[in-house]
Amino acid sequence: MHHHSTTDTIVAVATASGVGAIAVIRLSGPEAFAIVQGVFRGRDLLQQPSHTIHFGTIRDGDKVLDEVLVSLFKGPTSYTKEDVVEVSCHGSDFIVQQLMQLFLKQGARLAQAGEFTKRAFLNGQFDLAQAEAVADLISSDSALSHEVAMKQMRGGFSQEIKKLRAELVHFASMIELELDFAEEDVEFADREQLRLLISNIQRIIRELLRSFELGNVIKNGVPTVIVGKPNAGKSTLLNKLLNEEKAIVSDVPGTTRDFIEDEINIEGISFRFIDTAGLRETTDKVEAIGVERTLQKLSQSSLIIYLFDITTTTPEELQAELEHLNPKKLPILAVANKIDEASPATLAVFGEVENLVQISAAEGANMDGLKEALVAKVNLGKLNTREQTIVTNLRHVDSLNKTYEALDDTLSGLDLGISNDLVAADIRRALHHLGQITGEITTDDLLDNIFTKFCIGK
Numbered sequence: 001m002h003h004h005s006t007t008d009t010i011v012a013v014a015t016a017s018g019v020g021a022i023a024v025i026r027l028s029g030p031e032a033f034a035i036v037q038g039v040f041r042g043r044d045l046l047q048q049p050s051h052t053i054h055f056g057t058i059r060d061g062d063k064v065l066d067e068v069l070v071s072l073f074k075g076p077t078s079y080t081k082e083d084v085v086e087v088s089c090h091g092s093d094f095i096v097q098q099l100m101q102l103f104l105k106q107g108a109r110l111a112q113a114g115e116f117t118k119r120a121f122l123n124g125q126f127d128l129a130q131a132e133a134v135a136d137l138i139s140s141d142s143a144l145s146h147e148v149a150m151k152q153m154r155g156g157f158s159q160e161i162k163k164l165r166a167e168l169v170h171f172a173s174m175i176e177l178e179l180d181f182a183e184e185d186v187e188f189a190d191r192e193q194l195r196l197l198i199s200n201i202q203r204i205i206r207e208l209l210r211s212f213e214l215g216n217v218i219k220n221g222v223p224t225v226i227v228g229k230p231n232a233g234k235s236t237l238l239n240k241l242l243n244e245e246k247a248i249v250s251d252v253p254g255t256t257r258d259f260i261e262d263e264i265n266i267e268g269i270s271f272r273f274i275d276t277a278g279l280r281e282t283t284d285k286v287e288a289i290g291v292e293r294t295l296q297k298l299s300q301s302s303l304i305i306y307l308f309d310i311t312t313t314t315p316e317e318l319q320a321e322l323e324h325l326n327p328k329k330l331p332i333l334a335v336a337n338k339i340d341e342a343s344p345a346t347l348a349v350f351g352e353v354e355n356l357v358q359i360s361a362a363e364g365a366n367m368d369g370l371k372e373a374l375v376a377k378v379n380l381g382k383l384n385t386r387e388q389t390i391v392t393n394l395r396h397v398d399s400l401n402k403t404y405e406a407l408d409d410t411l412s413g414l415d416l417g418i419s420n421d422l423v424a425a426d427i428r429r430a431l432h433h434l435g436q437i438t439g440e441i442t443t444d445d446l447l448d449n450i451f452t453k454f455c456i457g458k
């Protein structure tokens with residue numbers, strides 16, 4: 001389908017910069033083997049079969065720069081479908097820079113961000129949605145985001161879109177065929193069936209669009225804010241949650257993963273606490289956060305934890321606060337703090353209040369109950385992440401919306417009995433937008449936009 005030929009050979013460091021045991025430099029293009037061979041001392045790489053690894057040295061003139069392992073992948077059985085060489089060297093930035101210089105001098109060109117994956121796409125290795133999933137996979141930081149990206153990369157989402165598209169293509173061509181026989185008044189495309197198909201596709205699109213709410217949560221986390229009166233215990237709670245998270249992350253043996261500030265992971269969902277600067281230092285401060293500032297915090301979040309001191313609040317006061325705080329009706333979780341100091345009578349009164357969690361932030365009591373309630377607020381339960389296709393990409397949402405509109409136009413065109421060529425044009429427009437998701441329809445701008453978001457070396 002894609003006819004693409006590249007004449008130049010690109011090179012980039014595929015591993016993260018900084019000191020590691022090993023770094024990998026990757027080359028792709030017609031000269032990849034020859035460029036490495038030009039500075040390699042060992043077997044003649046040009047004579048070796050694909051998918052083999054060779055030990056040797058890289059030399060700049062007489063000077064040995066490093067001992068390396070060279071992996072060979074002959075096109076089309078490589079990531080980009082071109083000739084690819086991966087050079088594994090020792091992971092010093094100095095060595096990496098020296099080798100890169102050498103390969104550039106030999107005629108390779110520095111790869112742009114995402115250029116390896118772009119070539120893979122242009123050479124038909126996978127479609128656009130799958131290519132985008134590669135970027136998601138690299139940046140996935142929870143079990144769920146990994147699962148969804150992996151599924152998309154393996155083509156789950158693409159298959160769904162392509163199936164819909166193929167059925168529409170069939171009808172579009174039937175209607176266009178009718179145009180050729182305009183004189184004879186024949187009908188190849190059954191209008192009732194077409195209507196059914198369109199409604200069916202629209203239903204699926206609606207489901208996909210709904211899944212984005214969750215997809216976005218999975219990919220980007222839930223911006224969460226803790227609000228409440230001074231001394232309610234907000235900073236105590238935040239520190240408790242973040243310290244537990246820190247302990248969990250550093251408990252995993254052998255991991256060097258950085259602990260992400262102000263973020264906790266519960267059942268695969270990342271809760272990102274926003275605007276925590278004022279809350280993090282535990283020094284006693286009586287900071288009356290202005291109303292305006294509170295509203296601003298709320299506007300950036302999609303989940304609110306309203307924390308209050310159970311020993312100084314009545315249920316009526318709580319109710320009034322909640323209504324006053326949340327004009328936009330965001331998901332809000334009321335959390336009663338300091339149960340360690342509350343009388344049994346007070347606990348019983350608040351026990352009657354629905355959707356309320358009681359904790360002691362200072363003593364860490366009922367943190368599990370709090371976490372459970374947070375997950376429930378995100379409402380993950382209504383979607384089955386294993387079975388259902390989940391849209392995570394804003395670009396796909398946009399294309400799906402435009403497809404939906406074009407299908408609406410097609411339906412009303414059919415209702416009004418407008419001429420076939422106009423109906424055909426509406427269907428074509430739907431096909432165009434649907435095709436942009438998987439890349440059956442692309443423009444240079446679109447491709448640039450997507451691939452420049454990748455990291456260099458991918």
Ligand code: GDP
Binds near residue numbers: 279
């Ligand atoms: P903030 O102003 O909302 O951030 O409140 P702080 O976290 O600074 O807490 C205010 C005071 O309440 C501090 O003296 C805390 O030690 C205390 N505090 C916080 N959580 C609890 C709790 O669960 N039980 C008790 N007894 N005291 C708490």
